[in-house]
Amino acid sequence: MKAFVWFQICICVLLALFFIQSLQAFQGNAASNPEDLLVSYTEKNKLVQPSGQDIKISVYRDGYVLIVLPEAMRGGGLYHTVLEQEKLDALWTLLTDNEILAFDAQAVREMIKKERRLMKESRAVVTSVSDKTEIIIEIYPNRYSSQELEGLADEDHDVIRHIVWTGLRWDAEQYPHIESIRLLSEIQRELLSIFDRDDLQPIAP
Amino acid sequence: MTSILPEKKQSNFPQKFALSIFFPVLLLWIPTGETGVFEFINDEDEVDIITHPTGYNGAGGELVVTVAIEPLSLHADEMEIPVKNAINTWNQLIPTTGNIQIDDNIVPFRMFDFESVALHELGHCIGLAHPNLATESGLDGENKNYTSAISGANNAFDLDRGVDGVIGSGDDVRGDDINLHWFNKENNNPFLLAEVVDQTTYSLSLDDLPSGHRFAANGDRLVSLLLGFENTEAVMQQGITSGEARRTLVADDVATLRLAMSGLDRLEGTLDDYTLTLQYVGRTDDADIVLNFDNKAAFAACRITGTFLNDKHVAIQQGNISFNTGFAWFFNPVLTPPAPEQPVVSVLVNDQDQSIELQSGDRLTLKVGLNPGMKSGSQTDYWVRAMTPVGEFWLDSRLQFIRSDTPVRAHGGPMIALAGFSILDSTTAGLPAGTYTVTFAVDDNRDQVFDETYQQSVSFTILPR
Numbered sequence: 001m002k003a004f005v006w007f008q009i010c011i012c013v014l015l016a017l018f019f020i021q022s023l024q025a026f027q028g029n030a031a032s033n034p035e036d037l038l039v040s041y042t043e044k045n046k047l048v049q050p051s052g053q054d055i056k057i058s059v060y061r062d063g064y065v066l067i068v069l070p071e072a073m074r075g076g077g078l079y080h081t082v083l084e085q086e087k088l089d090a091l092w093t094l095l096t097d098n099e100i101l102a103f104d105a106q107a108v109r110e111m112i113k114k115e116r117r118l119m120k121e122s123r124a125v126v127t128s129v130s131d132k133t134e135i136i137i138e139i140y141p142n143r144y145s146s147q148e149l150e151g152l153a154d155e156d157h158d159v160i161r162h163i164v165w166t167g168l169r170w171d172a173e174q175y176p177h178i179e180s181i182r183l184l185s186e187i188q189r190e191l192l193s194i195f196d197r198d199d200l201q202p203i204a205p
Numbered sequence: 206m207t208s209i210l211p212e213k214k215q216s217n218f219p220q221k222f223a224l225s226i227f228f229p230v231l232l233l234w235i236p237t238g239e240t241g242v243f244e245f246i247n248d249e250d251e252v253d254i255i256t257h258p259t260g261y262n263g264a265g266g267e268l269v270v271t272v273a274i275e276p277l278s279l280h281a282d283e284m285e286i287p288v289k290n291a292i293n294t295w296n297q298l299i300p301t302t303g304n305i306q307i308d309d310n311i312v313p314f315r316m317f318d319f320e321s322v323a324l325h326e327l328g329h330c331i332g333l334a335h336p337n338l339a340t341e342s343g344l345d346g347e348n349k350n351y352t353s354a355i356s357g358a359n360n361a362f363d364l365d366r367g368v369d370g371v372i373g374s375g376d377d378v379r380g381d382d383i384n385l386h387w388f389n390k391e392n393n394n395p396f397l398l399a400e401v402v403d404q405t406t407y408s409l410s411l412d413d414l415p416s417g418h419r420f421a422a423n424g425d426r427l428v429s430l431l432l433g434f435e436n437t438e439a440v441m442q443q444g445i446t447s448g449e450a451r452r453t454l455v456a457d458d459v460a461t462l463r464l465a466m467s468g469l470d471r472l473e474g475t476l477d478d479y480t481l482t483l484q485y486v487g488r489t490d491d492a493d494i495v496l497n498f499d500n501k502a503a504f505a506a507c508r509i510t511g512t513f514l515n516d517k518h519v520a521i522q523q524g525n526i527s528f529n530t531g532f533a534w535f536f537n538p539v540l541t542p543p544a545p546e547q548p549v550v551s552v553l554v555n556d557q558d559q560s561i562e563l564q565s566g567d568r569l570t571l572k573v574g575l576n577p578g579m580k581s582g583s584q585t586d587y588w589v590r591a592m593t594p595v596g597e598f599w600l601d602s603r604l605q606f607i608r609s610d611t612p613v614r615a616h617g618g619p620m621i622a623l624a625g626f627s628i629l630d631s632t633t634a635g636l637p638a639g640t641y642t643v644t645f646a647v648d649d650n651r652d653q654v655f656d657e658t659y660q661q662s663v664s665f666t667i668l669p670r
Contacts, residue, residue: 046443047503050446073531074531125510125511125522127511131329164343170501
């Protein structure tokens with residue numbers, strides 16, 4: 001009987017330790033340092049009023065992810081999770097691809113415009129999409145690993161790559177041969193797939 | 206009996222009139238209008254492209270465009286009635302005002318009205334674009350409400366809301382921005398519909414603006430307020446709030462489609478003109494336009510493919526409307542009856558459409574109503590006649606009843622919807638005993654000849670003391 005009681009106490013202590021650790025893991029990350037932000041993804045839904053109904057996903061060096069879902073959406077509020085190392089590595093590989101770091105929105109727009117002009121002249125089928133959404137991706141390419149950070153001056157640590165594009169999903173479908181658009185679309189898919197994670201937790205207000 | 210009503214122009218009968226806003230609105234109703242913007246415009250050399258619905262090849266006639274719901278779409282059952290309503294709205298092409306409804310009994314406050322959004326997206330899928338700068342401009346907040354344009358040589362949008370302080374109005378200062386919004390040359394008013402809609406009455410060129418105007422005005426709700434119309438906004442204006450319904454078209458929406466319907470020559474009344482009929486064909490993916498909750502759009506979007514018929518005209522091939530399931534959508538469960546073919550006129554005395562008896566000193570109210578149906582916007586003569594114990598009286602353009610044995614017209618202008626509009630709120634004191642018959646009539650033309658094509662009468666009897 002005594003042994004059984006001790007066993008119960010041990011189980012309770014172990015469970016308590018487990019929950020406290022999990023809580024600390026989230027709580028610790030909830031106060032993530034902005035200097036550890038790797039990438040921030042914003043999807044601006046300008047169709048819905050009032051403005052500011054944006055989805056925002058922020059990923060930090062330690063894998064912590066903070067999501068803001070606008071009030072206008074079902075389940076609007078704050079959510080968080082932690083990415084596994086391999087997921088984070090895979091995401092980082094995409095984000096630091098040369099096509100992404102060297103992305104020139106104006107040049108890509110000109111390319112698309114030229115293609116479209118050719119299609120128009122040849123009376124080929126053209127496409128138009130209404131009510132497209134704007135995405136903003138901000139990448140800190142120098143922040144990922146400790147090795148990258150060593151020896152970097154503060155200003156290098158904060159180097160940011162800022163990409164803005166409207167209608168990414170549709171352009172990726174229509175122009176799969178434009179590598180930078182394809183990669184951007186893949187980044188978007190990876191980030192949005194976080195919504196499907198079982199361990200995505202709401203943050204109480 | 207001593208005549209109480211003197212035989213002169215001024216009469217006792219109308220002197221206690223409550224001045225209704227009905228006639229001032231009509232008096233301000235100058236028969237001109239505004240149209241909008243078309244899809245597929247991406248370049249400076251495409252600003253005057255007009256986009257046509259599926260099937261148009263330059264030949265005139267009736268164009269039938271099929272609309273369906275993707276069979277496996279989430280909410281497919283609930284979508285059916287609002288989709289049918291939206292289809293009927295485009296088919297009827299009735300311009301309205303006061304189309305913004307914010308009422309928890311119509312659309313719950315935290316939900317988005319599917320019918321309103323479907324109506325907007327269907328507009329895109331038949332060729333209409335946003336009259337405002339919208340998301341495609343890259344701008345944020347209220348700046349999206351400036352009139353649609355392409356930035357000029359300075360590669361930036363020039364945005365100055367002008368002296369009236371209203372974004373999207375006719376005094377906006379837009380620098381070298383290239384206007385994309387077809388406007389009426391006479392008036393630059395997006396809420397009034399011209400009798401003829403084609404390139405002779407509408408233009409993109411700012412040189413054709415009325416004197417004093419600096420840019421094309423768009424169908425924004427604050428512009429409508431400035432121009433005297435409350436709670437009114439073009440369906441194609443981008444931007445919707447939860448709890449809001451915008452289920453009927455305004456003049457700008459109608460005129461844009463009618464401009465397209467004037468055909469390749471852009472002249473109304475020629476052989477290449479067409480009429481458009483959207484036809485609901487049920488749950489199938491084999492239709493010209495298919496609606497689906499497939500989450501391809503962040504909220505809702507229409508994707509169209511098309512081909513250029515020539516440098517200035519595009520014909521749509523196929524349209525797909527995507528919706529996002531991440532929002533709380535409200536599905537209107539009520540099928541809206543089609544607008545009547547012929548106008549329906551009403552006149553009430555003390556809110557009754559049957560004869561009533563009144564004592565001297567009793568309150569006396571007269572209200573008129575008009576559902577213009579399919580004739581909305583048609584030019585008409587308005588008449589109000591009162592047969593009284595002391596002769597015939599007519600409401601004149603100054604909103605006074607005058608004694609006349611020949612008809613006097615109250616107003617000439619487009620037919621608009623009126624609901625319980627007060628034209629008299631007074632008492633019977635001073636009116637002689639006897640039977641009065643009040644007739645409200647509108648004609649099917651505007652020629653100042655009393656045809657009383659559509660009319661309704663009501664009688665009341667003032668009893669002797």
